[in-house]
Amino acid sequence: MSTILVTGGTGGVGQLVVQFLIDHDHNVRVYTHQENPPVPEEIEVCRGDIRTGSGLKEATADIDAIVHCASNYQEEGFTTDIRGTQHLLQAALQHDLPHIVYISIVGIDKSPYPYYKAKLEVEHMIEHSGLPWTILRATQFHDLVLNLIKQGEKPEEKKIVIPAGMRFQSIDKLEVAHRLVDLVERGACGHVPAMGGPQVLTIEEMADIYMRVYQRECVIHPMPLKSPLYDAFRSGVNIVLDRAVGHITWETFLRNRLQNG
Template structure:
């Protein structure tokens, strides 16, 4: 049994990591701004941007699974956060960092910040693992639900977008495996089990949730050209197990 700290433990991925760590009988610590409602977990409340309580949280841990991330506060959470974490860790525990496929091929600020974190880790001298994954199923589900207008009975989406979405449970499992096995450096990318267009994903969503909405296209849709370019896909690394269809059915 190892002692493992999870940052960002109140987020969707962080919560799943904590759950699976407990299933595997590890001693779990959490670090987040809001106190999570876990049982049998050592909770440390603080802000990774300032590093408050981080020294205490990292003291004596075997590994850190670093999930803390906020798109709205990219530089503070990502860049300041990794600096505070490295200062607190003092070169000792193995840091497992969750990153995103294709971040080195775009100028999108959030991706650039995560790419910079990768570089900081690689140059830090700390034992590390970086795991890049494709987008989570939850991400595309949010795109679809936000595009749905019950008043008009339409779902309005950008065209020519493709995803290889992956389930959070699969990602959490992989992060824990790396934490248990030791530093792997830049690990092989991890993609979901299938590549689908956003149109196909919407049709599956409508079928499973019995939606009668009409799909229409926004000619000015600029969600992210990343998802039209294909840099978010890794067909050679389709290792996730839970499909988009299964994810939706499990939530229905």
């Protein structure tokens, strides 16, 4: 039975990875800064701060693999991603060279968006770390698009304001989490083929489906809103037509979300 360390194990995809690893009879260790993290009772918890490296020496001891999900796109300087990965790799190299599996993003090598540049830097660190490694790039999760739409929803005005011109090939994080667990069990593979969702939709189309599923009576207001992130989603770097391997559509995701609360 393998022992797997999961960073970011309390986040959206990390929580799913933890559960699927348990389902596959692995021993799972979660590294987190939270005092009482929402993890299953059978999970071993190692507390620390990846930004400073505290607790990583203990967390990386006697493990077979690492699933590295810790990330923070809102953080100034992307310390969690860049410094955190440096600390993680340094700690892992002191032990028996565990296999590290990293979840990355489609298109990070084609965009000047600062967070993407940070993710690409992390990829390069892992590639040259001396550890056996696997890197999986995925398109945006359905959750990200849902958050974008909800942020622009103004119920009192019966409208949804969205940044115009963006396209997504979004994927369900459940499918990505399953793939990450599969990659842990396969051993080091280097760069593996990307994962994209089953459809390419404009943000306007996705907002229309959202209104229909949630029975909203709103008018969609596409606006020429500017930001480096929106520009990335307009450029098409987030689309991988030849890797439409996801099965859960945007509408199915919304209906599942609505049904499960």
